C-alpha cells in the first residue's frame with residue numbers, strides 16, 4: 001500500500017511566558033496531501049520563521065496539531081499505535097538540514113542504517129542488513145568499500161547527507177520529507193543531491209516534500225509548490241502556474257527576488273517582462289552551459305527543457321556555480337518588503 005499523509009485545516013499554536021500568555025500561531029489552517037497513487041514532489045517554500053519546520057514535524061508526527069487533524073492512510077496520526085505506528089515510522093522518512101546531527105559520533109556510519117533495517121524486520125541478519133546498506137549506498141553514488149567502517153567525522157558533509165538519503169531509501173518508504181537537505185552542502189553537490197531526490201521520485205515512486213527557502217531549486221525539482229508565509233499557505237499549485245502566473249503578491253515578490261544570471265537581462269516580473277520568453281536568452285539557449293556542463297547535459301538528456309529555455313531555471317543552474325546564500329539573503333530582504341505589501345492589501 002502506498003502511504004498518504006494528509007493535513008486538514010491544521011493550526012499549531014505555541015504558548016510561552018508566565019501562564020502561557022504569549023501565543024504564537026506557527027501554522028494556521030494548513031491543508032496538504034502527499035503520497036497516494038501518484039506520488040509527486042511538493043516543495044514547501046518560505047522564509048525563516050514561516051513555519052516550514054513546524055509543518056515538517058507535524059507531518060512526521062513529532063508535533064501535535066492545536067486544531068485540525070493529520071491523517072496517515074486515513075487514520076488520525078495521534079491515534080496510531082502498535083503495528084500501524086511501526087508501519088508509519090518506516091514508511092515516512094526524513095532527511096534534515098544538518099546530517100552531522102543525525103549521527104552518533106561514537107558509532108560507525110553504517111550503524112544508523114543497519115539498526116532500523118533489523119528493527120523493522122527488513123533484514124534477518126546483520127549480513128543481510130549490510131548487503132541492503134551497500135545497495136542503498138550505491139544508489140546514492142557512494143562506494144560502500146570506502147564508506148562502511150568509517151566514523152561520521154571521517155566523511156564530508158555531502159557524503160554524510162548521502163548516507164542519510166541511503167538510510168531513508170533502505171527502509172523502502174512511500175514518503176520522504178526533506179527539510180532544507182542541501183542548505184549545508186557546498187554548491188557543487190547541491191544539484192547532485194537534488195537530482196538524486198528527483199530520481200527517487202521518478203524511479204522508485206517515492207513521494208517527496210522538499211522544504212526550502214530557495215524558490216529556484218523548488219522550481220527545479222517540484223511538480224507542486226506551496227508558498228508558506230507567517231504560518232499560512234499563501235499559494236499552492238502546479239510549479240509552472242505558481243512561477244509563471246503567481247496569484248499572490250508575496251509569491252511574486254519571491255520570484256522578483258531571484259537574481260538574474262545576466263545583469264544586462266532583466267527577467268523580473270515587475271516590469272512586465274515575461275519570464276517564459278526564451279527570446280530573452282542570448283541565442284535562445286542557456287548562457288551558462290559552459291559553467292555547469294555536467295548538470296546542464298544531464299538536464300538536457302533527462303528532463304528537457306530544464307535549464308535551457310527558462311530564465312528562472314537558468315538562474316538556478318547558474319546558482320549551482322555561485323553562492324545560493326546570496327539568494328537566501330536577497331529573498332529575506334524582499335520578503336520584508338512583501339510583508340509590508342501584503343499587510344497594506
Ligand SMILES: Nc1ncnc2c1ncn2[C@@H]1O[C@H](COP(=O)(O)OP(=O)(O)OP(=O)(O)O)[C@@H](O)[C@H]1O
Nearest residue numbers: 014015024026046047048049050051052053054055
Ligand atoms: N517550540 C516552540 N515554541 C515557541 N515558538 C516556536 C516553537 N517552534 C517554533 N516556534 C515559532 O514558530 C514560528 C515558525 O517556526 P519554524 O521553525 O517552523 O519556522 P521555519 O520556517 O522552519 O524557520 P527556519 O527556516 O528559520 O528554520 C517561528 O516564529 C518560531 O519562533
